[in-house]
Amino acid sequence: MDFEPTESQVDLAEGVRRLCAGRFSLEKVRAFEQVDRVVDRAGWRALGEAGVFSLCLAEEAGGVGLGLAEASLVFEELGRAMIPGPLVATHLAAGLIDGADDGSVVVGLVDALPTGPGITPMVVEHLADLDVLLVLSDAGVAAVDPHDLEADALARPLDPLTPLWSVASPPEGTPVAGPDIAAWWRRDGAVLTAALQIGSAAWCTDLAVDYAKERRQFGRPIGGFQAVKHLCADMAVRTELARCAVQAAAVTVDQPGVGDPDLAAAGAKLLADDAAVANGRSCIQVHGGMGFTWEVPAHLAFKRARVRATQFGTADSLAETLAASLAPSAADVV
Amino acid sequence: MDLRTTDAEEAFRGDLRRWLGEVLPDLPQRPAPSDWPGRRAYDTHWQRLLFDSGYAGIDWPVEGGGRGSTPVEELIFKEELARAHAPYVGVNFVGLLHAGPTVIAEGTAEQRQRYLPPILRGDEVWCQGFSEPDAGSDLASLRTRAVRDGDDYVITGSKIWTSHAEVADYCELLVRTGAEDSRHRGISWLILPMDTPGVDIRPLRTIAGSTEFAELFLDEVRVPVTNRVGDENDGWRVTMVTLSFERGTAFVGDLLEAVELLSATVTLAVRTGAWADPGVRRQAGHLRAELDALWALTRRNVSQAARTGIPGMGGTYFKLAYTETRTRLGEFSLSLLGRAGLAADDLAATDGLGDLPAETMVEDWLRGISLTIAAGTSQIQRNIVGERILGLPKEPVAPTAAAAAAAPATAAAPAR
Numbered sequence: 001m002d003f004e005p006t007e008s009q010v011d012l013a014e015g016v017r018r019l020c021a022g023r024f025s026l027e028k029v030r031a032f033e034q035v036d037r038v039v040d041r042a043g044w045r046a047l048g049e050a051g052v053f054s055l056c057l058a059e060e061a062g063g064v065g066l067g068l069a070e071a072s073l074v075f076e077e078l079g080r081a082m083i084p085g086p087l088v089a090t091h092l093a094a095g096l097i098d099g100a101d102d103g104s105v106v107v108g109l110v111d112a113l114p115t116g117p118g119i120t121p122m123v124v125e126h127l128a129d130l131d132v133l134l135v136l137s138d139a140g141v142a143a144v145d146p147h148d149l150e151a152d153a154l155a156r157p158l159d160p161l162t163p164l165w166s167v168a169s170p171p172e173g174t175p176v177a178g179p180d181i182a183a184w185w186r187r188d189g190a191v192l193t194a195a196l197q198i199g200s201a202a203w204c205t206d207l208a209v210d211y212a213k214e215r216r217q218f219g220r221p222i223g224g225f226q227a228v229k230h231l232c233a234d235m236a237v238r239t240e241l242a243r244c245a246v247q248a249a250a251v252t253v254d255q256p257g258v259g260d261p262d263l264a265a266a267g268a269k270l271l272a273d274d275a276a277v278a279n280g281r282s283c284i285q286v287h288g289g290m291g292f293t294w295e296v297p298a299h300l301a302f303k304r305a306r307v308r309a310t311q312f313g314t315a316d317s318l319a320e321t322l323a324a325s326l327a328p329s330a331a332d333v334v
Numbered sequence: 335m336d337l338r339t340t341d342a343e344e345a346f347r348g349d350l351r352r353w354l355g356e357v358l359p360d361l362p363q364r365p366a367p368s369d370w371p372g373r374r375a376y377d378t379h380w381q382r383l384l385f386d387s388g389y390a391g392i393d394w395p396v397e398g399g400g401r402g403s404t405p406v407e408e409l410i411f412k413e414e415l416a417r418a419h420a421p422y423v424g425v426n427f428v429g430l431l432h433a434g435p436t437v438i439a440e441g442t443a444e445q446r447q448r449y450l451p452p453i454l455r456g457d458e459v460w461c462q463g464f465s466e467p468d469a470g471s472d473l474a475s476l477r478t479r480a481v482r483d484g485d486d487y488v489i490t491g492s493k494i495w496t497s498h499a500e501v502a503d504y505c506e507l508l509v510r511t512g513a514e515d516s517r518h519r520g521i522s523w524l525i526l527p528m529d530t531p532g533v534d535i536r537p538l539r540t541i542a543g544s545t546e547f548a549e550l551f552l553d554e555v556r557v558p559v560t561n562r563v564g565d566e567n568d569g570w571r572v573t574m575v576t577l578s579f580e581r582g583t584a585f586v587g588d589l590l591e592a593v594e595l596l597s598a599t600v601t602l603a604v605r606t607g608a609w610a611d612p613g614v615r616r617q618a619g620h621l622r623a624e625l626d627a628l629w630a631l632t633r634r635n636v637s638q639a640a641r642t643g644i645p646g647m648g649g650t651y652f653k654l655a656y657t658e659t660r661t662r663l664g665e666f667s668l669s670l671l672g673r674a675g676l677a678a679d680d681l682a683a684t685d686g687l688g689d690l691p692a693e694t695m696v697e698d699w700l701r702g703i704s705l706t707i708a709a710g711t712s713q714i715q716r717n718i719v720g721e722r723i724l725g726l727p728k729e730p731v732a733p734t735a736a737a738a739a740a741a742p743a744t745a746a747a748p749a750r
């Protein structure tokens with residue numbers, strides 16, 4: 001047992017971090033705020049060339065042949081860079097949808113589960129950017145041509161970098177994969193989305209800490225006051241705990257026999273959502289009034305974290321999954 | 335990142351599990367919590383059993399009389415003992431986890447030879463004399479004074495939170511040998527035999543009713559200079575070396591105990607019907623996720639220690655996160671007990687709840703309150719994370735202790 005990343009895993013993550021710093025600087029990312037199309041096609045292909053989408057695809061199928069452990073490290077970096085677009089969906093679709101692996105095609109995904117209690121219209125992300133939309137259900141995965149879809153653009157999406165559409169009647173589409181694939185996509189999608197959340201949580205910690213060192217009030221940097229210092233410390237602790245959960249979940253998927261991958265994925269997503277949302281909130285708080293301005297990017301991480309917290313399991317559904325592992329189902333008890 | 339264990343590690347686990355299966359059924363009943371002489375006899379007997387079978391000092395170097403196992407084997411050792419409900423280190427805590435490792439790292443050859451084997455055999459029990467009534471979180475302000483007199487130090491002062499002082503043979507004692515305001519630079523680490531004249535022990539009763547803590551009053555206590563570990567005035571560094579080691583896997587047993595407490599709490603919820611409440615289920619599910627993550631963090635910390643030989647800052651993360659999870663778990667159990675949680679008696683057992691440890695749940699909840707205080711409060715831990723990991727500005731320190739003493743009107747009242 002050695003749960004530390006190997007040298008090549010560290011190198012891989014650093015390589016992706018450099019790619020993101022060059023291709024997806026915050027300035028470049030923010031240029032896409034509040035437009036219908038947020039995917040930079042050239043950047044998407046660069047991610048494809050770097051192997052981001054084909055990372056877990058077998059080498060025989062033209063992929064890199066690595067595991068979810070490596071993917072979780074890579075997706076943490078993508079999350080840190082706040083790259084907009086359906087990163088997880090395109091990664092999952094590699095090998096199933098032509099062009100997903102090399103980034104020449106942008107694939108979106110929506111779960112056919114109800115949008116919320118008693119809410120029927122489906123909320124679909126990134127529709128204008130998509131070449132293919134996949135619909136995930138217990139029965140499997142179906143492909144839909146986004147151009148055929150009757151959808152209404154939502155004028156004021158929470159995250160300015162995640163444009164949304166409302167779809168009144170869920171499309172049927174063409175089946176492309178069965179229930180087994182759907183189940184493992186839900187699991188791996190949860191782990192990779194959780195990894196994006198870790199990147200976001202860590203980015204928020206860095207931004208808040210930098211500001212707390214710089215901003216002076218009462219003649220001292222505000223980070224010298226325990227009230228602020230402890231907010232920052234809690235951000236770091238949350239991130240590290242959730243990071244361990246996410247990486248352990250990824251390794252549990254890769255290495256059969258070390259644990260229950262479905263439970264590990266649910267726990268990782270639950271804690272990573274908590275960390276990303278809470279750190280987004282704390283990052284705004286540390287910035288004080290400036291944190292409430294559009295200019296300071298803290299809100300972007302906070303809002304994106306909220307978006308991701310609705311994907312591949314919500315706090316309630318994930319907690320129920322974990323609870324079910326502790327006792328017979330609620331139905332049996334009542 | 336690899337979570338698989340090797341064949342050798344699994345063989346070690348298998349042997350240990352077999353051995354535990356043989357010895358545990360023959361162990362006598364654990365004495366009552368307040369029976370300290372009985373607890374000492376029980377805990378040291380268990381330590382002797384471990385020693386006789388080669389399981390004492392599992393992570394101590396071979397030169398120190400230990401087994402010299404890897405951090406991973408040490409983790410397996412703690413995991414298996416906890417799973418088998420083997421006795422906890424108990425009164426051997428300070429000797430095995432603090433004083434012993436300090437003597438290994440910083441003691442002379444003579445000191446190692448004299449003090450280490452009796453700790454491993456369970457012959458000698460140690461206690462800790464670090465905190466003082468006026469030096470808690472600010473340990474470096476400690477005032478217990480040691481003055482050189484020939485070949486002795488003459489020590490006067492008082493210590494607090496000295497666990498198991500009543501049954502200890504030795505105390506690892508931090509004293510001021512430098513100037514009054516020398517803080518970290520004027521502290522020495524001494525071995526104090528507890529039967530030395532001038533040592534007075536007064537037990538403290540905790541809010542849980544237990545009596546493991548004591549206050550120690552030292553009135554012109556003479557200790558030979560040869561009982562000093564490390565250089566004079568270098569005791570702070572000597573202490574920090576061992577504190578970092580203690581934080582690595584010290585909580586493994588506690589963590590597995592928490593997993594069992596959650597499981598018992600869920601059983602309670604199922605039997606009372608509370609499990610039908612989604613809020614109850616989701617709290618339980620969330621706690622499960624936290625405990626799993628803490629286990630992953632433990633493995634990360636152990637892996638770091640195995641690679642570098644030195645535990646990283648992960649222990650601080652762990653302590654902060656674990657103690658808060660554990661506190662919430664205690665609240666969760668207690669809320670499900672309802673009015674049966676108003677007494678630490680097994681009322682629940684008479685009420686159709688069968689074998690559930692209602693008594694343990696109540697005691698655990700109370701004990702849990704100490705977790706965010708002991709071994710560095712959560713507030714101090716957050717300072718450590720903020721300053722040493724995130725690089726935020728340090729807390730201000732009053733100019734000198736002498737200046738503070740010159741203003742007695744504002745000095746803190748004695749803790750008693």
